[in-house]
Amino acid sequence: MDATDTRAANARPLLEVTGLTMRFGNLAANDNVTFNVHRGEIVALIGPNGAGKTTCFNCVSGFLRPTAGRVVFDGIDITGMRPYHICRLGLTRTFQIVKTLGDMTVEENVMTGAFLRAPGKREAREVAAEVLELTGLLDKRAKPGRSLTIAERKRLEIARALATRPKLLMLDEAMAGLNPTEIKGAMDLCLRLREAGLTLVVVEHIMEAIMPISDRVIVLSSGEKIAEGTPEEVAANEDVIKAYLGEKYHAAS
Amino acid sequence: MNESPWKDRKEPAGEPTRRLTHGALERTGSDGQALRPAQPVRRRARAPELWLLAVSAVVAVLPLAVNNVNFHHVLIMFLIFASLGEAWNIITGLAGQTSFGHAAFFGIGAYAAAVAYFRHGISPWIGMAAGAVIATAVSAVVSYPVFRLKGHYFAIATLAVAEIIFQLFVSWSYVEGATGISIPVAAEGLATFQFHTSKLPYCYITLAAFVGTVLVFRRVEESRLGYYLRAIKGSEEAAMAMGINPARYKLYAMMISAFITSIFGSIYAQYILYIDPFMVFALAISMKIVLLTVLGGLGSVWGPVLGAAILIPLSEYTRILLGGTGKGIDLIVFGALIVVVACFQPQGIVGLMRSHGRRRAERGVSGDARRDATAVA
Incomplete structure (x- = not known):
């Protein structure tokens, strides 16, 4: 890659989602959704239940092939690519319903991810140790995955994703089901990751957790993007209040 | 491909290339400690190799200590089936893809060795190599389309393909159809892979192949491939999110498994010196492999060995003692054990x-x- 390429890549958003539409039969889970994610940002994707957040995640990360629209990551059109190709390019995700590899130890879980870029076992183990330290799981590394609590499993999801050395990490409700202390820990982790130069797209329900750490918030409702902006802008947006609280409350307020 | 905070390709040459993080992450280590590559948890990783040494030493001495033809036969069958179980364990125990058709690869190996000498007068060793290649190719052709699907398609496909190949051999005149092949007697020796005066050479050849198979299993289990297979078994979605193409690695596992299975088919043919489709393509062979591994322990290196140590003496001695009337007793007992x-x-x-x-x-x-x-x- 020469210098001009590098400059072009820097100017461009890391992730460009254009006109993303995903239909299941007659239901449009995502309808013409367009947004960009810039390098080093934490972007939150919020919206009421059934708004299409996870579908959007699946389309971007390759687990679903969108009906229409384009997804460009780091200058490469990844629309319809398989998840493992996309991961190799540097975009990976965690799952809302954690997929802990229960038969493998915590360390083995993470090493599996590390093997993507680490040539050998020793290197993979070193990467795993660093990522486990970062996610606070180092003392649990010899335990089988199935023995972890839900909070630890969520962290293990993140650790496993980090081990693949992504540029863009997409977290699907990484904080759901956690207690306030654990949520605080997860918030700190997100900020630390951004500080390290990672770009994050976060789906989250817990507003108190997501608003303080997000640079930008995108709101989906019934499959459409209804608002985008800083946390303050979005919180004051009438459409957003309507979508969350319903027409009745909006009228009353 | 640039700009990744995790990529270190552009770092100065002096920097350790394995470093995952840069300063920002390093400062955040708890208690201000640098995130040094921690000491790996020392598992007793070499223990299975030591056990293998012990087991093979015992197995090497046993036929000398107990100089009984029946016992030698049981020992050879034990080694063959323990190895078949190891091979099957790669695709089913590690990768979680249940194959009910491993008899197909076993039969291909048996026929390749037999046909090589019977039809062409070629050394059975060359037949063995050719059979292993053919079995590997067949396994790839059969598995590739179904590995792209999820669910039970693979199990059904293996069952169907084994049946198709069986029927094919029954009516194929080149391999003497249902009559089977009686391998022409040749001079004893390693070159002809025939021994008539004693079963001891078969014991040791099979033992060597068994040791090789266990080592291959261990190698696969401990390698990146093994981690990938276990991840695929755990969750294909999780594997894909880590950059793993499940279809590809399942295919590798299947090919390794078929290759080994075929080799033991060849050994079996050279040992019995007579084969027909009903012997080597029998569903009972596929099932024995499945049952003994499940009884012993799926996915574990010693599972098939323990399972075979119970099932094979049971089935061979009931056959030796009871003859035709005892047929099936082993599977009844074994079935009960499996249920338990x-x-x-x-x-x-x-x-x-x-x-x-x-x-x-x-x-x-x-x-x-x-x-x-x-x-x-």
Whole structure:
């Protein structure tokens, strides 16, 4: 890659989602959704239940092939690519319903991810140790995955994703089901990751957790993007209040 | 491909290339400690190799100590089926893809060795190599389309393909159809892979192949491939999110498994010196492989060995003692054992031993616990 390429890549958003539409039969889970994610940002994707957040995640990360629209990551059109190709390019995700590899130890879980870029076992183990330290799981590394609590499993999801050395990490409700202390820990982790130069797209329900750490918030409702902006802008947006609280409350307020 | 905070390609040459993080992450290590590559948890990773040495030493001495033809026969069959179980364990135990058709690869190997000498006068060793290549190719052709699907398609496909190949051999005149092949007697020796005066050479050839197979299993299990296979078994979605193409690695596992299975088919043919489709393509062979591995412990290196150590003497001695009337008794007993295992310890005998070991450890009587205690003191 020469210098001009590098400059072009820097100017461009890391992730460009254009006109993303995903239909299941007659239901449009995502309808013409367009947004960009810039390098080093934490972007939150919020919206009421059934708004299409996870579908959007699946389309971007390759687990679903969108009906229409384009997804460009780091200058490469990844629309319809398989998840493992996309991961190799540097975009990976965690799952809302954690997929802990229960038969493998915590360390083995993470090493599996590390093997993507680490040539050998020793290197993979070193990467795993660093990522486990970062996610606070180092003392649990010899335990089988199935023995972890839900909070630890969520962290293990993140650790496993980090081990693949992504540029863009997409977290699907990484904080759901956690207690306030654990949520605080997860918030700190997100900020630390951004500080390290990672770009994050976060789906989250817990507003108190997501608003303080997000640079930008995108709101989906019934499959459409209804608002985008800083946390303050979005919180004051009438459409957003309507979508969350319903027409009745909006009228009353 | 640039700009990744995790990529270190552009770092100065002096920097350790394995470093995952840069300064920002390093500062955040708890208590201000640098995130050094921690000491890996020392698993007793070499233990299975030591056990293998012990087991093979015992197996090497046994036929000399017990100089009985029947016993030698049982030992050879034990080694063959333990190895078949190891091979099957790669695709089913590690990768979680149940194959009910491994007899197909076993039969291909058996026929390749037999046909090589019977039809063309070529050394059975060359036949063995050709058979392994053919079996590997067949396994790839069969598996590739179904590995792209999820669910039980693979199990059904293996069952169907084994049946198709069986029917093919029954009516194929080149391999003498249903009549089977009686391998022409040749001079004894390693070159012809025929021994008539003693079963001992077969014992040792099979033992060598068994040791090789266990080592291959261990190699696969401990390698990146093994991690990938276990991840695929755990969750294909999780594997894909880590950059793993499940279809590709399942295919590798299947090909390795078919290759080994075929080699033991060849060994079997050279040992019995007569084969027909009903012997080597029998569903009973596929099932024995499945049952003994499940009884012993799916996914564990010693599972098939333990399972074969129980099933094979049972089936061979009932056959030797009862002849035709005893046919099937072994499978009845074995079926009952499987039901018991499935109900009480799905991890098989190995799982049983492990949970026993854990209980001992919890009571603080295991060697490990004591060692740890002294280390702390």
